[in-house]
Amino acid sequence: MSTSESPQRTTDPSEPVVRVNDLAVTFPTMDGDVRAVDRLSFEVAPGGALGIVGESGSGKSATSLALMGLHRGTRARITGDITVAGTEVVRTEPDDTHPREPRVTHASDAKVRAMRGNDIAMVFQDPMSSLHPQYTIGDQLIEAYRTHRPEAGSAAARRRAAEALDRVGIPEPAKRVRSYPHEFSGGMRQRALIAVGLMCEPKVLLADEPTTALDVTVQAQILDLLDDLRHEMGMALILVSHDLAVVAGSVDEVLVMRDGVAVEHREVRQVLSRPEHPYTRSLLDAVPRVDVSNAERRARVRAERREHASGSGTEEAVREALKAADTPRFGALRRRPRERVGQDGAPAARPAEGPGHEAHESAETPLVRVEDVRMRFRVRGGTFGGGSDFYAVDGVSFELHKGETLGVVGESGSGKSTLVRMITRLLQPTEGRVVFQGHDITRLPERRLRPLRRDMQMIFQNPYSSLNPRMTIGDSIGTALRVQGVRDTALIRTRVQELLERVGLEPRHYNRFPHAFSGGQRQRIAIARALILRPKLVVCDEPVSALDVSTQEQMLRLLSELQDDLELTYIFVAHDLAVVRQVSDRVAVMRKGRIVEMSRGDDVYEDPSHPYTRQLLAAAPVLDPDEAREHRAQRAELRRQTGSGQPAPSS
Numbered sequence: 001m002s003t004s005e006s007p008q009r010t011t012d013p014s015e016p017v018v019r020v021n022d023l024a025v026t027f028p029t030m031d032g033d034v035r036a037v038d039r040l041s042f043e044v045a046p047g048g049a050l051g052i053v054g055e056s057g058s059g060k061s062a063t064s065l066a067l068m069g070l071h072r073g074t075r076a077r078i079t080g081d082i083t084v085a086g087t088e089v090v091r092t093e094p095d096d097t098h099p100r101e102p103r104v105t106h107a108s109d110a111k112v113r114a115m116r117g118n119d120i121a122m123v124f125q126d127p128m129s130s131l132h133p134q135y136t137i138g139d140q141l142i143e144a145y146r147t148h149r150p151e152a153g154s155a156a157a158r159r160r161a162a163e164a165l166d167r168v169g170i171p172e173p174a175k176r177v178r179s180y181p182h183e184f185s186g187g188m189r190q191r192a193l194i195a196v197g198l199m200c201e202p203k204v205l206l207a208d209e210p211t212t213a214l215d216v217t218v219q220a221q222i223l224d225l226l227d228d229l230r231h232e233m234g235m236a237l238i239l240v241s242h243d244l245a246v247v248a249g250s251v252d253e254v255l256v257m258r259d260g261v262a263v264e265h266r267e268v269r270q271v272l273s274r275p276e277h278p279y280t281r282s283l284l285d286a287v288p289r290v291d292v293s294n295a296e297r298r299a300r301v302r303a304e305r306r307e308h309a310s311g312s313g314t315e316e317a318v319r320e321a322l323k324a325a326d327t328p329r330f331g332a333l334r335r336r337p338r339e340r341v342g343q344d345g346a347p348a349a350r351p352a353e354g355p356g357h358e359a360h361e362s363a364e365t366p367l368v369r370v371e372d373v374r375m376r377f378r379v380r381g382g383t384f385g386g387g388s389d390f391y392a393v394d395g396v397s398f399e400l401h402k403g404e405t406l407g408v409v410g411e412s413g414s415g416k417s418t419l420v421r422m423i424t425r426l427l428q429p430t431e432g433r434v435v436f437q438g439h440d441i442t443r444l445p446e447r448r449l450r451p452l453r454r455d456m457q458m459i460f461q462n463p464y465s466s467l468n469p470r471m472t473i474g475d476s477i478g479t480a481l482r483v484q485g486v487r488d489t490a491l492i493r494t495r496v497q498e499l500l501e502r503v504g505l506e507p508r509h510y511n512r513f514p515h516a517f518s519g520g521q522r523q524r525i526a527i528a529r530a531l532i533l534r535p536k537l538v539v540c541d542e543p544v545s546a547l548d549v550s551t552q553e554q555m556l557r558l559l560s561e562l563q564d565d566l567e568l569t570y571i572f573v574a575h576d577l578a579v580v581r582q583v584s585d586r587v588a589v590m591r592k593g594r595i596v597e598m599s600r601g602d603d604v605y606e607d608p609s610h611p612y613t614r615q616l617l618a619a620a621p622v623l624d625p626d627e628a629r630e631h632r633a634q635r636a637e638l639r640r641q642t643g644s645g646q647p648a649p650s651s
Contacts, residue, residue, distance in 0.1 A: 016043035023080035036062040038260040049237040051247030054257035055548045069112040085119035118148045121197030125209040127189035131181040138177030145199040164195040187218035208240045215411045215575035220619035242548035245621035249628025286553040288578035297582045366399035373432030392418040394593035405570040407584030415593040457530035461542035463522040467514040474510035477529045520551035539571045
C-alpha cells in the first residue's frame with residue numbers, strides 16, 4: 001500500500017495513546033441515577049495491551065462506548081477526562097461558580113467521527129449484528145476506508161479491502177470480498193469485522209468480548225490474530241472480557257472492574273498469580289479449568305452443601321464426598337472401557353437387535369441408545385439448480401445410562417446440536433435408530449411422542465429467544481403442565497413457585513416478564529421450565545456459553561445439585577472443553593458429523609487418543625500467561641509447518 005493511499009501517522013512512544021482519568025458514566029433511570037462507571041483511570045501505551053475484566057454489569061462496555069464517544073445522543077452523563085490518540089473526547093474542569101457541577105467539554109461530533117475507525121476502532125461481540133446483511137463484505141470494508149480516505153479511488157479501496165481480508169486470514173480474499181455476511185462462518189465473520197477495524201490502520205483496537213460465542217479453536221485463532229496484528233502494526237489493544245483466561249496470554253496489564261469501580265489494576269502475571277482483591281480471587285475461582293475433573297468438582301459441590309448444612313470443615317467433607325462417589329454407579333462408570341472406534345474415527349456401530357427386543361430389556365437397559373444415526377440435508381446449488389447431499393451427523397452410536405452425564409464437544413458445525421435435536425426428536429433422523437427407555441422413538445408420530453416428551457426436556461443456548469416476551473415466567477413454565485393435561489390453576493402456580501425457589505429465584509416473581517431478569521436469571525427460568533415435568537433426560541445445548549464466568553459457575557453448580565437431588569440424566573453440549581470436563585462422566589468428541597473419540601472424561605483429557613482432541617485441548621485458554629504464550633508459539637509453528645501463514649479459516 002502506497003504512502004499516498006494511507007498517510008503514515010507517528011505516535012510519541014513516551015505518550016500514552018489512551019489516557020482515562022476519573023471517568024464517570026451515569027445513567028438516569030426511574031429509580032434514580034445509576035453510576036455505571038465510577039472514577040475510573042488508566043493509560044495504554046502505543047503497542048501496549050490492556051485487559052478489562054469483570055462480570056456482566058461491571059461497567060466494561062460502558063467504558064468502551066465512552067472511549068469511542070458512542071454515548072453521544074443518549075441520556076448518559078459523562079465526566080472525567082478521555083484522550084485517545086491526541087483527541088480530547090471528554091474534558092472536565094472545575095467551575096469556581098458551581099463547585100459541585102464541574103464544567104464538561106466534549107470534542108465536536110465531526111472530530112469524534114474522524115477519530116472513530118481512523119485512530120481507534122472497535123470490534124463488537126456479535127459480528128452478525130454489526131455487519132449489514134444486505135451489503136457484501138467488500139462494500140462494508142470499502143465504506144470504512146473511503147470514509148477516512150475520500151481521495152482513494154474505488155480500485156485502490158477494493159485492493160485495500162482484499163489486503164485487509166488477507167491480513168486476517170480469510171482464504172481467497174480477492175474472491176471473498178464479494179461474499180455476504182451470511183456466507184461466512186462465525187469465525188470468518190469475526191475476522192471480517194476485525195478487518196473493517198483495521199482498514200485505516202488505527203492506533204488503538206478496542207475488542208469488546210470478541211470471542212464469547214466462538215468455539216475454542218476459533219477463539220484461539222482470533223486471539224492469536226489480535227496478538228500478531230498488535231506486534232506487526234505497533235497498535236495498542238484493549239481487550240474486554242468476562243474471562244480472565246481469555247486475556248491471560250494476550251495483554252500486558254489487567255484492570256478488574258466491579259460495579260463500575262476498578263478494584264485491581266496491575267501487570268497480568270501479578271493479577272493472575274497473586275490477586276490482591278477478594279473479587280479478583282472469586283473470578284479466578286470461577287474460571288472452569290481443564291485440569292479439574294468432574295469427580296473433584298462434584299465432590300467439592302457436595303462437600304460445600306454438606307458444610308453449609310452441618311458446619312463440618314470443607315476439606316474433610318471433600319474427602320468424604322470423594323469416597324461417597326465410589327458407589328456402584330460411579331464404579332461401573334470407571335470400569336467402562338474406551339469406546340470402540342472404527343477406521344474412520346467413528347465409534348463402531350452396534351449390531352441392530354431383532355424384532356421384539358424392547359420387550360426383553362433388562363434392568364441394565366440404557367436410558368438412551370443411539371444406533372448409527374445419520375442426518376442428511378439437501379444443499380441447493382449448481383448452474384442448473386442441482387444440489388448435493390450433506391450429512392450433518394454421519395453414523396453416530398452410543399449409550400447413555402440413568403444418572404450419567406455425557407458431554408458432547410466439538411467445533412461449530414461439527415453436528416453437536418443436530419445430534420441432540422434428533423435424540424429429542426425435534427429432528428427425525430434420516431437413518432438409524434433412537435431408543436429411549438426401551439422404546440424406538442425414531443419415527444413415532446407426534447401424537448404418540450407427546451406422552452414421552454415429559455421425560456425428555458431441552459435447555460437451549462439463548463434463554464431470551466426461547467422465552468415468549470409477552471408471557472409471564474409463571475405462564476411460560478406452567479404451560480408444559482397444561483399441555484400434559486393439568487387443569488388445576490392453583491396447583492400449577494404452587495408447582496411453578498416451588499420450582500422457582502428451587503432454582504434460586506423468588507416465588508413472588510411469578511408474574512414478571514422475561515425482560516425484567518438478567519441473563520443468568522433467565523437461564524434459571526429456562527432450567528425451571530425444563531424441570532417442571534420432572535423429566536428423566538435433560539439435554540443442555542450450550543446453556544452457559546453466553547454467561548460470564550461467575551454466573552456460569554452458578555449455573556453449573558445448580559445443574560449438579562439438581563442432578564443429585566432429582567436423579568437426572570444429562571447430555572451436555574458445549575464448545576468449552578473446561579466446562580464439559582467439569583460436568584461430564586463421559587465425553588464424546590465430534591468432528592464433521594462423527595464421534596472421533598468417546599470415553600471417560602479423565603481419559604479424554606489426560607490421554608487423548610485422536611489428533612483432533614489434542615488440537616482442541618491445545619487451543620483451550622489457560623490462566624498462566626507464560627503457558628498461554630507457549631501454546632501460541634506452538635500453534636504458530638504448526639501453521640508454519642503446514643504452510644499457512646495465517647490461522648486456519650473456520651469452517
